[in-house]
Amino acid sequence: MADILNERSQNILEAIVEDYITSAEPVGSRAISRKYDFNLSPASVRNVMADLEEMGLLCSPHTSSGRIPTGKGFQYYIDTLLNVRTLNRNEKQNLRNSYRFQNMRMEDVMQEVGRVLSGLSQYTGLVMAPKFISTVFRQIEFIRLTQGRLLMIYVSETGLVQNKVIEADPSLTVSDLEQIGNYLNSELNGLSIQEVRSKLNQELQEDRIHYDKLKKQALKLSCAALQDGIEDQLYVSGASLMLGQPEFSTPEQMKRLVHAFESKKLLIELLDRGQSAQGVQIFIGSESSQIDLEGCSLITSNFSNQKGAIGTLGVIGPIRMNYSQVVPIVDFTAQLVSRVLDREIDQD
Amino acid sequence: MADILNERSQNILEAIVEDYITSAEPVGSRAISRKYDFNLSPASVRNVMADLEEMGLLCSPHTSSGRIPTGKGFQYYIDTLLNVRTLNRNEKQNLRNSYRFQNMRMEDVMQEVGRVLSGLSQYTGLVMAPKFISTVFRQIEFIRLTQGRLLMIYVSETGLVQNKVIEADPSLTVSDLEQIGNYLNSELNGLSIQEVRSKLNQELQEDRIHYDKLKKQALKLSCAALQDGIEDQLYVSGASLMLGQPEFSTPEQMKRLVHAFESKKLLIELLDRGQSAQGVQIFIGSESSQIDLEGCSLITSNFSNQKGAIGTLGVIGPIRMNYSQVVPIVDFTAQLVSRVLDREIDQD
DNA sequence: ATTAGCACTCACCTCTATCGAGTGCTAACA
């Protein structure tokens, strides 16, 4: 794709995209020819623009208006023209200082990250906590609520607390539960949930005929507790900032956006897509094809600690986002959070 | 106040309010005289309306438009004219069936309640989980994160899980923590957090010179853990439904609302005001005087279990809410949730 | 290949006219 455009066309496309990013208005040939010194008259610029439009990189809202980049145009810009600013030492230090992670619960860390991302970018910050399945077992606790109903509390290695109500054999006593907890805590410590699951399944089969009743109970309980059904946690910050963007200024678009942010399902789905990738990823609205998120663009990066718990953070904004500014922020923040996750626990 | 108005004025005010509730448009004298059979001509109705306007119960957006009730008008309507529908057995059963509380975590119960409230009322549902301070102690657990940093997990009697990171003496070993946990769990079980606090303070003073080092550590730890700094949890559901209401149809008002819902602080403040009251409470926008929530009205009721943990739930909508329909829903839901809280634990 | 020139398009603004729902006031009526 990159080679279809000659240098002049590239320069003009870049100029148009960047002008449009700051102005949110259709860009005219005159403006381009004046602001950037290509030594080209408006008429020449117009010729190039007509070509770019034919290639689907630009479009004009109506006959007598300037051009705006299409999704494809932005995609091209991101793929080949965007040069991401790298943060210098000062900027990195400033960013580091923006975050206050001292003595925070994991939930608070996630929320704080979202808040800061949103504040710095002036768009909407998203943070998806590490998925339950990607966490590493640290401790489990069972608390009896009523006959046959237990509250299970699970703490991951990084201090992420999750809980769940499970049904259980009503005959289990409190001291049974304590023993079961102790057994599981010693057996499963340090294993990833995936490892835990396969281990549990394996042992359950082996022990099917075994007579250690308590151990069997323990396996059954932990199966119910850890098998599934713990939902993703998504933190959305600064949704109202999006409503200030000119592309979402009509009531209908606002409703759409708020709905999308509220249901969270769409967003989680979108963030999931990037979970396997490394580094910063950019999804462009049209591509993502979620009606409610039309016109939006998503910059994400995964974070993880050394043992693998993977979460995702990022910024969602209008397609017309300031990528060169936001990308490094998202990138560095992901690195920062990864390091914080590791620091949460003793390195041994 | 009620006695200043004669019956005819009351009838007309009621008619205007109810018409406005369904139409969201200024109500004219002609409409009133036709739809309701007071046997009064529009002219007579106009006379009454002029009186009501003078008393500050009505106002007209401009000279030649119908009247709309003022905040004061709504207040009067709610105080003296509103007759709340009581739910019949069928409706109660339907409402009960709307909620699915089986094997849900407390967090999920709260969220579910918000969702259903919002769905039934078509406005925005609010649920504030019982305040930490109003809960009853059930269990506490300390998990070592790093040298000198502990994760404290607190479970209230109703199964509400909260956690917090606290600093602690780095020399504490894992078995120390276990002992401390056991000690606290046996000592504090069944006490309200307020009782716990006074007990801790008392014992800390008594034991100041004592030589039981571990006990002292236990007291210190639990003080740090339970003293304060656990924030309220507020669940907001169906915010986007509010954006469909005609009074919030302009971009500016939408932004205001979304901002108010997002920051949550305003809402928590507002909900706090009703924490001491019993039964359903109604706050009207102008009265609440929060700029961001102008034009909104709040119907709340507290719920609590037998031991006193108090939370609040309700519905926030335009002042022009269908009170007679929403009030009984909020009322009955609060009763329902109260009962669920009690059922969460063994009755002993 | 580039560009100056020109006719053309179309969103946007403002001005004006019209319409109609609703009012307040007054005079007539039961």
Add this chain to the structure above:
DNA sequence: TGTTAGCACTCGATAGAGGTGAGTGCTAAT
């Protein structure tokens, strides 16, 4: 004396007309 019919008036909402200007496409000259 309370009620009502009649009437002039107000004012938002809607629609159309005209002007403006930014921007385009095309063509012919450089």
